[in-house]
Amino acid sequence: IDFEGGTLIQFKFEEPTTAGEIRGMINNTALGNAEIQKSGENEFMVRVKDMGVGNEIVEMIKADLSSKTFEVRRIEKVGPKIGKELRGKAYLAVVASLFLILLYISIRFEFRFAVGAVVALFHDVLITLGIFSIFNWEITMPVIAAFLTIVGYSLNDTIVVYDRIRENRHSIRNQALAEIINTSINQSLSRTVITSLTTFVVVLVLVIFGGEVLFGFSSAMLIGVVIGTYSSAFVAAPILIWWNEKYPAPVVKKK
Structure with missing residues (x-):
């Protein structure tokens, strides 16, 4: 994210969660360019090139994975010019x-x-x-x-x-x-x-x-x-x- 620009959001789930669950949810939206990377036990990082969609992704995951408990560990935004x-x-x-x-x-x-x-x-x-x-x-x-x-x-x-x-x-x-x-x-x-x-x-x-x-x-x-x-x-x-x-x-x- 430092070099390409965009939004990075890191989630920590209390229950076992797979990248496929998150990816399936994001692919059903307009955010088809999102990248999902596992960063630890039940931790995932979601990268999207559009800087303005950070809060939108959080709300989508809350809605689609409402049965799971998680916290947002960090949100980073880097402009394409800076990247x-x-x-x-x-x-x-x-x-x-x-x-x-x-x-x-x-x-x-x-x-x-x-x-x-x-x-x-x-x-x-x-x-x-x-x-x-x-x-x-x-x-x-x-x-x-x-x-x-x-x-x-x-x-x-x-x-x-x-x-x-x-x-x-x-x-x-x-x-x-x-x-x-x-x-x-x-x-x-x-x-x-x-x-x-x-x-x-x-x-x-x-x-x-x-x-x-x-x-x-x-x-x-x-x-x-x-x-x-x-x-x-x-x-x-x-x-x-x-x-x-x-x-x-x-x-x-x-x-």
């Missing part, structure tokens, strides 16, 4: 962050390192977004903020691995790049796992006790911490090996 503006800013924030990351790592390390890092970040965000889509969870501005936090967190792990690779390339000269990368991952693995585990525990507490307001943000962070931990070692590093094999560095001949 479009928020969507544009969210896209811009993600693209700008990835571009700046690409630029920074290219300067700090090499361009091929930057490619591996950015692909790994895309991987982290897309998988997290995919899990949200599978469970039909709502994408809100706090969730977008969680995506950007995931990008920063995963990048930190990736840079730790990359820094160890760079050090070992200078100290271990008689091994292939793949062997150096494997050694570097093993050397930094314990640090990565311990750091990620402590973060995971904190975020898990937020998921369990943070309530509905923090659920989207904390769930995205929980997924992102797990995905980002393995992508820094098993996505970014293999891409570096692939890039080195496909575009090998020129050999400087000694005179």
Whole structure:
């Protein structure tokens, strides 16, 4: 609703209720574009693009489901212009962050390192977004903020691995790049796992006790911490090996 505009109403029923009951009632009205999403036990969110129909939906549900007891948990209204503006800013924030990351790592390390890092970040965000889509969870501005936090967190792990690779390339000269990368991952693995585990525990507490307001943000962070931990070692590093094999560095001949 933050990005498309319209009205969102969340209901909490005291008795078991199905989305089909609500959907059947709404489809018999002029509100055929309404979307119904289960958000918890006997909780449902109804989204309608028309901003002016919030009270109308409440009255329709009261009339058609008069045998059930429920409460309206929240009503949100976002204009289409504001929704479009928020969507544009969210896209811009993600693209700008990835571009700046690409630029920074290219300067700090090499361009091929930057490619591996950015692909790994895309991987982290897309998988997290995919899990949200599978469970039909709502994408809100706090969730977008969680995506950007995931990008920063995963990048930190990736840079730790990359820094160890760079050090070992200078100290271990008689091994292939793949062997150096494997050694570097093993050397930094314990640090990565311990750091990620402590973060995971904190975020898990937020998921369990943070309530509905923090659920989207904390769930995205929980997924992102797990995905980002393995992508820094098993996505970014293999891409570096692939890039080195496909575009090998020129050999400087000694005179």
